[in-house]
Amino acid sequence: MTRVKRGNVARKRRKQVLNLASGFRGSSSRLFRTAQQQTMKALSYSYRDRQQKKREFCGLWVTRLNAAARLYGLNYTNFRHNLKKAGIQLNRKV
Amino acid sequence: MSHHGLIRGVQSLEGLRLRLVDAKGEVVGRLASQIAIILQGKDKPTFCSNKDDGDVVVVVNAAEAELTGRKWDQKLYRWHTGYPGGLKERTAKEMAEKKPDYVLRQAVLGMLPKNNLRRSMARKLRIYAGERHDFEQHPDLVPFQMPPRKLREKGDLFELPPGFEAFNPQAYQKRYGHRLNRQEQQQQQPQAAAAAATAAAQQPGGSRS
Numbered sequence: 001m002t003r004v005k006r007g008n009v010a011r012k013r014r015k016q017v018l019n020l021a022s023g024f025r026g027s028s029s030r031l032f033r034t035a036q037q038q039t040m041k042a043l044s045y046s047y048r049d050r051q052q053k054k055r056e057f058c059g060l061w062v063t064r065l066n067a068a069a070r071l072y073g074l075n076y077t078n079f080r081h082n083l084k085k086a087g088i089q090l091n092r093k094v
Numbered sequence: 095m096s097h098h099g100l101i102r103g104v105q106s107l108e109g110l111r112l113r114l115v116d117a118k119g120e121v122v123g124r125l126a127s128q129i130a131i132i133l134q135g136k137d138k139p140t141f142c143s144n145k146d147d148g149d150v151v152v153v154v155n156a157a158e159a160e161l162t163g164r165k166w167d168q169k170l171y172r173w174h175t176g177y178p179g180g181l182k183e184r185t186a187k188e189m190a191e192k193k194p195d196y197v198l199r200q201a202v203l204g205m206l207p208k209n210n211l212r213r214s215m216a217r218k219l220r221i222y223a224g225e226r227h228d229f230e231q232h233p234d235l236v237p238f239q240m241p242p243r244k245l246r247e248k249g250d251l252f253e254l255p256p257g258f259e260a261f262n263p264q265a266y267q268k269r270y271g272h273r274l275n276r277q278e279q280q281q282q283q284p285q286a287a288a289a290a291a292t293a294a295a296q297q298p299g300g301s302r303s
Contacts, residue, residue: 060142063141066136067137068139
């Protein structure tokens with residue numbers, strides 16, 4: 001085998017992780033090993049929450065529509081039902 | 095605003111209404127769920143779960159709120175004082191005697207979300223046992239009406255629509271027979287009473303003539 005000097009390969013890899021970990025508390029933004037653990041957690045949370053964000057906003061919009069409909073004497077279920085009966089009216093829930 | 099000193103511990107009171115709720119004759123839990131909705135601000139189309147935008151709720155006559163069944167004697171409030179052997183339990187009646195607003199307040203607090211906004215929501219809830227309250231001078235009092243209760247009509251569900259026969263007559267009779275018989279008796283009684291009344295009216299008329 002030829003001799004291989006390791007160069008800056010490891011440093012680049014760790015620097016990438018530490019950049020992702022900027023703003024973390026304490027040693028999690030300074031030391032590579034703790035930073036890597038917290039970065040892995042952070043990335044998996046962000047993946048999960050990209051899906052959850054859509055759900056949560058939908059729920060918020062439904063709550064707001066419910067409140068607004070009740071000002072007119074309806075509730076959300078009747079509101080949706082009558083919208084459906086009246087034809088496909090686009091309720092983008094925003 | 096005149097109530098600045100009366101409501102502290104809340105972020106801001108601008109744009110919030112002051113709802114006056116009369117608890118006289120209302121069932122505690124049902125009233126508490128409506129109050130919790132108002133306190134969270136869920137009756138507004140601008141609801142935000144990270145912001146405390148609920149109206150202030152002033153409850154009056156809390157001592158006249160009702161519990162159904164035997165709950166005044168049977169419902170127990172339990173808490174631990176932290177000392178060994180310090181599990182205390184008191185009935186709803188006892189708690190109401192010592193603190194008239196306790197039952198309603200615990201009911202509402204239990205229905206609020208358990209998060210960081212809970213304290214400021216609870217701070218907006220004012221319960222008074224009697225008729226007087228500290229906000230009478232406030233210009234913006236809005237009375238609150240409980241929504242009508244959805245009471246299910248019980249009793250006619252076993253009747254078949256006209257022209258329909260029971261698919262399984264034995265099971266139908268077994269299940270609803272006693273109520274059908276009772277209904278027939280009730281129908282027969284007014285008819286019998288009417289027949290008896292007409293007969294009685296005819297007889298004296300007939301005997302006199």
